[in-house]
Each structure stands twice: as C-alpha cells, then as structure tokens.
Amino acid sequence: MGTRTVRAATRELLRELGLTTIFGNPGTTEIPFLTGWPDDFTYVLGLQEAGVVAMADGYSQASRQPVLVNLHSAGGVGHALGHVFTAYRNRTPLIILAGQQLRSLLPDEPYLGAVEATNFPKPYVKWSCEPARAEDVPAAIAHAYHVATQAPQGPVFVSVPADDWDAETGKPTPQRPRIPGYGPDPDAIQDLANALDASERPAIVAGAAVDHDGAVPDLVALAERLGAGVWVAPMSGRCSFPEDHPLFLGFLQPERILAARTLAGHDLVLVAGAPAFLYHVYRGEAEDALPPLYLLSDDEQVLARAAEGTGIRTTLKLGIRALAEHVSAGDRVAPKPLVRPEKPAMTTPITAEYAYATLSEVLPGNGIVVEETPSHRNILHDYLPITSTDTGFLTGTSGTLGYSLPAAIGAAMARPDRKVVAVLGDGSSMYCVQALWTAARQNVPVTFVILDNAQYAAVRILGQTADGAKLPGTGLGGIDFAALATGMGVHAVTVTEGAALAPALTAAFNDSRPTLVHVHVDPNPTALY
The missing domain is CATH 3.40.50.970 (Thiamin diphosphate (ThDP)-binding fold, Pyr/PP domains)
Structure with a gap:
C-alpha cells in the first residue's frame, strides 16, 4: 500500500x-x-x-x-x-x-x-x-x-x-468486528435459578443497562415465567420494562429508607442492569433489612461497590436468557398491579400533574420521551407511563443539567420514524438552549415542552427538607422561551390555561418542524421523594 x-x-x-x-x-x-x-x-x-x-x-x-x-x-x-x-x-x-x-x-x-x-x-x-x-x-x-x-x-x-x-x-489499519457481549458463569446462574425457584415472593429491579443491551423483551419473558413483580431502579436513565405491563410495580426512590421499605415484602430481589442502589438523599439508615439480593451487571465497578448481594458479571441479554433457561415456571400469585392516580382537574395555574397526564393522552404510542424536570420526576412516573420497549425514555443519569434539550435533537435525528418529545424544566432548559438553533438547522420534528415554575424548585425543596432557610439562587422567572426559540428559528407557543394545553401539544406533534411549547405551571411543588 x-x-x-x-x-x-x-x-x-x-x-x-x-x-x-x-x-x-x-x-x-x-x-x-x-x-x-x-x-x-x-x-x-x-x-x-x-x-x-x-x-x-x-x-x-x-x-x-x-x-x-x-x-x-x-x-x-x-x-x-x-x-x-x-x-x-x-x-x-x-x-x-x-x-x-x-x-x-x-x-x-x-x-x-x-x-x-x-x-x-x-x-x-x-x-x-x-x-x-x-x-x-x-x-x-x-x-x-x-x-x-x-x-x-x-x-x-x-x-x-x-x-x-x-x-x-503507509501503515494499514487492520479491521476487526466489534467485541460481542459475554455470558455469565454457569454455576453462578444455576445458584441464582435455585434461589429463585425456592423464593415465594421474588421481585426484579430493572436498570438502564437492560434497555441499553436491547434485552427488555427478555426481561419481560423472565418476569412472566417467574410471576415476579418488577420495580425500576432509582434514577434509571432508560425504560427497561413496559409500564403498562401488569407485573410493573413502580419506581424505587433514591433514598435508603424508602427503597428498603418498598422491597420489604419480597423474599428475594434480582437487580438487573443497575447498581444496588443509586441514592440521591440521605435520611438515615433503613430499619428494614433488604431482602437477599442478586445482581446481574456487565460493570465490574457496580458489582464491586455493592454493599450487599451476590454479583454475577454478564452482559444483560445473555445473562437474562441464561437465567430463563434454568428457572422453573412459577405458579406464584401475581402481585397486585400498580394503581395510577386519576387525571387531576384542570386548574389555573396548570399543575405538573395535569400537564403530564395531558401529555400522556396525546403522545404517539411509539414516542420517545427525553426528560429533564428534576422537581417533577415522580409526577412524570405517576402520570406518563412509558410503554415503548425500545429506547422509549432517555434522561441524563449523571444529574448534570442541560442534557435533555440537545439529546432530544440527537435522538430525533437517529430515529426519524418516531416522535420525540423533550419535557424540560425552565432552569434545565437554559443550560444548552442554543441547541434549538441546531434543531432548526437540521429541521428535526422535536417537540420541546418546557414546564416553567420560575425557579430551581428541586434545590428549594431539598433545601427546605434539610431545614435550609433563605436559600439564595433558586428564583428564576421572566424568561420568554417562545421568544428565545423563535429567535433561533424554532416555532413556539406559550400556554397559560389548561384548556389550551392539549390542542397545543397535538399541533406540535403533528408539525414537521421543531416546536417549543412553553407551559406556565404551578410554582409550588412541595416534595421530591
């Protein structure tokens, strides 16, 4: 050469x-x-x-x-x-x-x-x-x-x-195929299968790595075979179990006491593709001991950090499939299905609950939700179930603000066959708001929904929970997101009344242009976890 x-x-x-x-x-x-x-x-x-x-x-x-x-x-x-x-x-x-x-x-x-x-x-x-x-x-x-x-x-x-x-x-660069995934130790999988067969009330905690490895259908099949309820790991960045499935039980909170209390009714917990567990706040040590834990993970650091449980290193698809071949079909009584709250009444100002429930009603079935509303994360879980089992939900696992607005643009470019909606807080939006220019330049049909409560509400709420008083730097307000978007070439509307929300969202989803919907919401959320 x-x-x-x-x-x-x-x-x-x-x-x-x-x-x-x-x-x-x-x-x-x-x-x-x-x-x-x-x-x-x-x-x-x-x-x-x-x-x-x-x-x-x-x-x-x-x-x-x-x-x-x-x-x-x-x-x-x-x-x-x-x-x-x-x-x-x-x-x-x-x-x-x-x-x-x-x-x-x-x-x-x-x-x-x-x-x-x-x-x-x-x-x-x-x-x-x-x-x-x-x-x-x-x-x-x-x-x-x-x-x-x-x-x-x-x-x-x-x-x-x-x-x-x-x-x-003149030096050639030899080409090799990508390195494939790897399976688990057979003896470790057999031990886990034996423990599951002996369990009466097993649960699965699904983490982001399940969807990352394209293993959601495999996890659904395993849960159905076991008759095990499925929780989502705290702060998971992807949807790894369809939230309309009868075995879906909800979300673990990123706090030790609440997580232990939630899992206390199970006699064995399989954590698939997640740490055990990721926490955001500390309110003391849990009085309830965690049930026996087994962790399937491809990350040696996750397995090394786990304070409790038995770790099995494997990529998720191969690990879940190997386990499914060894467990017996369960005849357990199915757990009670999750009961979601009713859609709240229309009020002024619009509540985050009403906004998410309305979004759920009009979002296309194969839509991709890219989320960054720290003060409303639990409200999203309650009122906007994610049902797509292929990258139906994305968020920034690190907690670094400014991720989701530009990430939604990239997701829409990669998947033009699906509708992408970015649900954002007003504070979060301003970290990378100039990415709207790229959305207009690429003409990607993203819908940006900004829930504007005029503050860094998550900081205020956690500060108050920790007995913080007179915290500076949490008040925002006065940002005209529609004007910002229009100035960068993105079509935009502002919504202040509940009756206008569904028509605005529907119009945005039907538009082939990128569109921003600026929603003024109640500035008084009161709890994160």
Missing part, C-alpha cells in the same frame, strides 16, 4: 466503522481534520460544546451505535466536560476527537495548546490517548472505537495535533 495522508487514512477508517455522522463545534486546531470535507460525511454543528456532546449522546442511544464527536482543544473540551460526565454515566459509546496545537509548538505551551490533554477528561472516559506519532492516529481511533463499544460502553478520548493530518502514512 502506498503512502497517503493521515487524514485520508482516517476517513477510510471512519467509513468502515460507520462513523460518518459527526457532531462538533470546530476551532482552528480542527481545520486540518475538516478541510476538504467528504460529500458522504455529515457534520452536525452545535453552537456550544456541551450541547454538541449531549446531541451526540442522544443520537448514539437512540441509534444504538457509536458516534464521533469533534471538539476544540482544551477550551472546547472544557466546555464539554459536564456532558462527557453524563455520557460516562449513561454508558454512551462516544469517540471524542479533539484538536491539539502543532507538535512543533507544544514544548513552549502555545496558545490553544492542551497541557496534559489526555488527563483533562479523566476519570470520565474509558480510555484516553494522544498518539506518539502522526502515523498512529488511525490506529488510535480504531483502538478507541473498540474500547468505547465494549460492555460496559462509554466515551473515549483521542487528542490529535493539527499537523498530524497532513503527515504521510
């Missing part, structure tokens, strides 16, 4: 890996990578790097494919780090390709140079590299791809000096 530029060799590699849709915000150190852009590549431009990473995250999760992200040296990577952290918690296989100053300038710490570039995004990338030689750039990207796409998946980082792209290389 003759010589060619590193740029040409890398583009061949990206084609072979299917990484031709690239999300980015470029700077001068990226010019050599971008010059002569191929016609068969798509560059999705975002106006700020945090939104770029979140858009790529939503695209990757909805498509179930890795995605390349192009960022600018240290400053751009720094802007993006909040959502690199989110991508790490979301287990999203992003290959982050960042520019670096010319190699010849690096000894003098130049303008736009990234000092210790590979350390900057740690520990929230699985692997980080700046190749020692220009000719090693394609091999580094191939290595990054295989690390990112191995379970547990996650972001990786490659820093490339600007002059590397024009260097010549």
